[in-house]
Amino acid sequence: MATRIGVLALQGAVSEHVHALENSGSQVSLVKNIGDLEGLDGLVLPGGESTMMRRMMDRYGLFEAVKQFAAEKPVFGTCAGLILMAKQIEGRKGPHLSILDIDVKRNAFGRQVESFEADLAIKGISEHYTGVFIRAPYIKSAAANVDVLATYEDHIVACRQGRFLCCAFHPELTSDPAMHRYFVQMVNESR
Amino acid sequence: MVVQKGTDRVKRGMAEMQKGGVIMDVVNAEQAKIAEEAGATAVMALERVPSDIRKAGGVARMADPTIVEEVQNAVSIPVMAKARIGHIVEARVLEAMKVDYIDESEVLTPADDVFHIEKKAFTVPFVCGCRDLGEAARRIGEGAAMLRTKGEPGTGNIVEAVRHMRLVNSQVRKVVSMEKDEVMVFAKELGAPYEILLQIKEAGRLPVVNFAAGGVATPADAALMMELGADGVFVGSGIFKSENPAKFARAIVEATTYYQDYERIVELSKGLGTPMKGIDMSNLEPAERMQDRGI
Numbered sequence: 133m134a135t136r137i138g139v140l141a142l143q144g145a146v147s148e149h150v151h152a153l154e155n156s157g158s159q160v161s162l163v164k165n166i167g168d169l170e171g172l173d174g175l176v177l178p179g180g181e182s183t184m185m186r187r188m189m190d191r192y193g194l195f196e197a198v199k200q201f202a203a204e205k206p207v208f209g210t211c212a213g214l215i216l217m218a219k220q221i222e223g224r225k226g227p228h229l230s231i232l233d234i235d236v237k238r239n240a241f242g243r244q245v246e247s248f249e250a251d252l253a254i255k256g257i258s259e260h261y262t263g264v265f266i267r268a269p270y271i272k273s274a275a276a277n278v279d280v281l282a283t284y285e286d287h288i289v290a291c292r293q294g295r296f297l298c299c300a301f302h303p304e305l306t307s308d309p310a311m312h313r314y315f316v317q318m319v320n321e322s323r
Numbered sequence: 324m325v326v327q328k329g330t331d332r333v334k335r336g337m338a339e340m341q342k343g344g345v346i347m348d349v350v351n352a353e354q355a356k357i358a359e360e361a362g363a364t365a366v367m368a369l370e371r372v373p374s375d376i377r378k379a380g381g382v383a384r385m386a387d388p389t390i391v392e393e394v395q396n397a398v399s400i401p402v403m404a405k406a407r408i409g410h411i412v413e414a415r416v417l418e419a420m421k422v423d424y425i426d427e428s429e430v431l432t433p434a435d436d437v438f439h440i441e442k443k444a445f446t447v448p449f450v451c452g453c454r455d456l457g458e459a460a461r462r463i464g465e466g467a468a469m470l471r472t473k474g475e476p477g478t479g480n481i482v483e484a485v486r487h488m489r490l491v492n493s494q495v496r497k498v499v500s501m502e503k504d505e506v507m508v509f510a511k512e513l514g515a516p517y518e519i520l521l522q523i524k525e526a527g528r529l530p531v532v533n534f535a536a537g538g539v540a541t542p543a544d545a546a547l548m549m550e551l552g553a554d555g556v557f558v559g560s561g562i563f564k565s566e567n568p569a570k571f572a573r574a575i576v577e578a579t580t581y582y583q584d585y586e587r588i589v590e591l592s593k594g595l596g597t598p599m600k601g602i603d604m605s606n607l608e609p610a611e612r613m614q615d616r617g618i
Binding site for chain 1: 325326327328329330332333336337339340341342343344359360361362363364365399400401418421422423424446447448576577580581
């Protein structure tokens, strides 16, 4: 059976992730309610506004359900998704899902006028990858067992820890399938 | 390493990140915090909401920078602000203040009754209103990275936003189904840039997101616009002119995400208090119609 990956669909760049995952050979469905997590092999937390996603997850118990899902299955977070996964967030009292041993800074490069595209090398994934950074966070520090996959100006912008993958940029906004293929492979290996 | 700022992808991408969300008009830090707390994906900082602009009359201009700064300091979500149509300097001032998006808006009194701003020249992205595909394509041609329906701002009446969303989407479908050799004449009819129509034809959709705006007053209105194909919703006067803004804001956010979950919308719509008092279109004088500005 084909791999089934869900995309958290409360808000944000959902359709772009759906498209990229389908192109990487996965079946994809949207996650808006707790029941939508059933039967999924992996989950993508898309780019968007992390504060909004958290508030919506809290209202109907989706927050705990996603946390439980992450206790067993692979999760890939991009931009806002990365912030949702982090164990520490600068300037915020508590973390959100708190599943990935990283310390992040939100809007770390500045406001929208500072948003940029840059050529990145992503370890084991791509030598030349266009990272699209939009009001992006970066990872200030990561635990020793976190595998740093990419840096930009000495800041960590992509990493993996076991079944968790995250990046500060938006692979869903490019036509390069490398990051999504990598995640689909991670999910396949975990099944 | 090659690094580029202000590319189309970065500008349009910023709007993609707003999809499925609600962008709320706010006039101070307190309202901005209520909006963020309710789950708004961005706020629009302005001096007066559209319904008050209608009441006040006179010339409506860019907000006092103090208000924009106050809102920027109050929230971590993106902050947008409005510049008058064609007012290059108001837009440059807002860019210098590092607002995240500029709305070149018919809600303010146009500074130029012929030309819009050449938006490609800016690093900050722009959103513009449109009533049909001609207006949409012209704004994209000028560099708008996001669209919204014009609707009829400050009326609390959804009818014009519905008209504009339906018309744009039906014209997009028409372009997509056309033979390539028919596109040029359609471009002539619409007064639309031919290249933009070709892009739409090839992609099967607009190259930028299109939100609903201008008349959203209830959770059901927001859900209706999503049903009709809006990528997200702007709410102007609807929230802070209602009886209970915090509750109202939350309900509109939820109705936008769960726009096809009607049982949930039932619950969301209960006991919200009185929404803003609306205006029927037939009671508007031609000079009061904001949507006829900047076409």
